[in-house]
Amino acid sequence: MKFYLQAIFLLLAIQNFAQTTAIVQDSLTKKTIPYVNIWVDNENIGATSEENGSFIISNEALNKTLILSCVGYETKAIKLSHNNQVFYLKEASVQLEEVLVQSQKKTIFNTISTFDLETSTSGFGIQLAPWIVGRYFKYDETYEKTPYLNTIKLATNSNIKGAIFKMVLYVPDENGAPADYLYNEDIIFSVPKGLKETTIDVSKHKIVFPEKGLFIAFEWLTIDKNKFKYDLKDYNSKGYKKAFRYEPTLSAYITPEYGNTWIYLNARWKKFDAISVGKDKGSFSTLAIETILSN
Structure with a gap:
């Protein structure tokens, strides 16, 4: 089977680029938040927070607005101003729908x-x-x-x-x-x-x-x-x-x-x-x- 990618990879050689480290935490509990989606607003520069909430991003992002989004939290726009900056996300308020518990029946x-x-x-x-x-x-x-x-x-x-x-x-x-x-x-x-x-x-x-x-x-x-x-x-x-x-x-x-x-x-x-x-x-x-x- 032939298989090709419509989205073209940018193949990056491993080099020592100037980078900035930051961390994402819950605004209330101060627990770190893993797998946060992070972008420089309207630019093709981004990152994902690791399991410990930290992420590394190019120094090109300094003094620019980052958009942070994660399931369960409110999306936040904030400027990246310095290294080792801590970003706080607020937990989103969710209105849970009522689930009707029914008697056991054949699954369709x-x-x-x-x-x-x-x-x-x-x-x-x-x-x-x-x-x-x-x-x-x-x-x-x-x-x-x-x-x-x-x-x-x-x-x-x-x-x-x-x-x-x-x-x-x-x-x-x-x-x-x-x-x-x-x-x-x-x-x-x-x-x-x-x-x-x-x-x-x-x-x-x-x-x-x-x-x-x-x-x-x-x-x-x-x-x-x-x-x-x-x-x-x-x-x-x-x-x-x-x-x-x-x-x-x-x-x-x-x-x-x-x-x-x-x-x-x-x-x-x-x-x-x-x-x-x-x-x-x-x-x-x-x-x-x-x-x-x-x-």
Whole structure:
């Protein structure tokens, strides 16, 4: 099976760039917050906080506004003014919907989207910043009989064992862009090495498919654990130099029409553009997701 990336990697040679270290904490408990998505506002510079809440970002970000977002917290814009700065995020207030507990009954499943791994010949990979890629699913009245998200399946390709990824669920705003979090906790999952189908079971969370529709999105974590290091050919010296990128990549398939795929980069959500080069020019890469609902 041929497989190519629609999102082009920026392959970074490992060098000693000038960098700034900072940390993210809960404003009330002062506990560190892992896996925070961090961008320089409207620039292609970003980072993810590590498990201990720390992150490293280019000195180009100094004296610029950072946008920090994380499931369960209010998004915050704040200037990065010095090294070892501490950023505080405020926990988001959430109005929990009442869950009706029913007597035991036979489980009904409803598959509302699927994909064929063999025909998923495109894909999404990141550069150096923590992109989020998501696909919108419209609500249908038939979902009333199976209102809960049960499992999400996607095709992942990883050069390392144990890379981790974040799934984020959004409700669209009036313009159709991803907006409010549907589920207010991180959904972190591990990705196997190689080209595999990865299944995420969310049945225990009782997440109701919203009538406004749903964005199922996946966020790359630019942390040390996800680095894939390799030797990159240097055509100037005719030798090799050390380089890295972040794993994994996600499979997609080519469609002639726009497939409701959106990208979060530069701290902005935007529709994913049509392919601009090659035999598929004018077509679209649609994120390959299998979605199963249940009662």
